[in-house]
Amino acid sequence: MPGPGRHYRGNRKAANPSAASLSTVARESALALPDDSPVLAIFKDIALKLTARQDRHERLVKLSRDITIESKRIIFVLHSAMTKEANAKVLADANDRIQKLLNGPIKSIGIELEYSPAYLHLRAVTSGFQEFVEARTMFSIMATGQIITFPEVQKELEFVVTENDEQRKVVTMITDNDYMLGLADLTGELMRKAINSVSTGESEDCIQACQVVRDLYTGYLGITNNRHLLRKLTTTRTNVNKVEMAVYALRVRGSGPGLMAAGNPPAPDIDAPAGLSDDEGYY
Structure with missing residues (x-):
């Protein structure tokens, strides 16, 4: 005897080859409707x-x-x-x-x-x-x-x-969500601008870009209910690290083509623009 759950092939009900599919029935029903049918008019309007x-x-x-x-x-x-x-x-x-x-x-x-x-x-x-x-x-x-x-x-x-x-x-x-996500992407462009400013000796632009990226990252840390923004937060933190390293190199090693070369004289003391904070934000 067959075990539990097993059935002989002959016990299965064979599919009725004459049974029409649902789509066939729907098509035949639609063709049978008169042209002035209100049901047909509703579906045409929806289409x-x-x-x-x-x-x-x-x-x-x-x-x-x-x-x-x-x-x-x-x-x-x-x-x-x-x-x-x-x-x-x-x-x-x-x-x-x-x-x-x-x-x-x-x-x-x-x-x-x-x-x-x-x-x-x-x-x-x-x-x-x-x-x-x-x-x-x-x-x-x-x-x-x-x-x-x-x-x-x-x-x-x-x-x-x-x-x-x-x-x-x-x-x-x-939407405000598009605005916030656009600002999150802006940190990458500000990071590039800060690094370019180091190579051209524009110290004020570099420091300003660094502070803006810091402020954006610090502000976004308090937002925890936006899954799209949370995905970009890691990239934003990476941009903060890169721009802070650029400012560090500018302050300690000076600017110019030989920025990373050994033996560079120390850079002169550069004061940050007024009103900017030295707070590095939260990790």
Whole structure:
């Protein structure tokens, strides 16, 4: 006799080859409905809405990709300012690019989402917004020495659209999460700028970048309920270490091409800009 749980092959019920699948039944039922059926009209309307939503999502992904590419180019332009003499020209070029970016893809995103729930398409635009915040904040630090705030960024994303001789206000919504993640990515660019400043002898820029990276890292340590930010916290800590080593080398060994060479004379005492703290934050 067969053991427990075993059955003879002949005891199994053979599948009915004439049994129709669920999709076949649904197709036949749909074809049997009259053209003026209210049920068929409901499903056709749903199909049109889903198609429109998918098309909108694809357009937003393309716009977000354009924002990401142009924001990276703006950051590259800002890094090209190696001396204070070239700083004004670089900032003017970067500002023109930022304005074109605002009035181009970013404004188009606001128009696309004007009559659609923005939360449905957050994943399509979040990468572009983070990269824009990174570029815009780096420009703000180089131009004014301060980090642009979230309300100030949101204010720049308000546009006036004229259509049929009528004006209306369009707002491209950016979440506070995208703003914070963009600032977290900014620490890497500030680290690169600090190291470049050491090679050119711009000690004030290096010290300022070091303090900004420290402050950002210290502030982010108190945020524990954002899993996306926690993933970037390790990289942020690495950037803090690198920029602190750059400042250490600048203070102890001096600046210039022979920064790491043996036998360099000690660097002169460099005072940090007023208002900056020497606190290294928390580990």
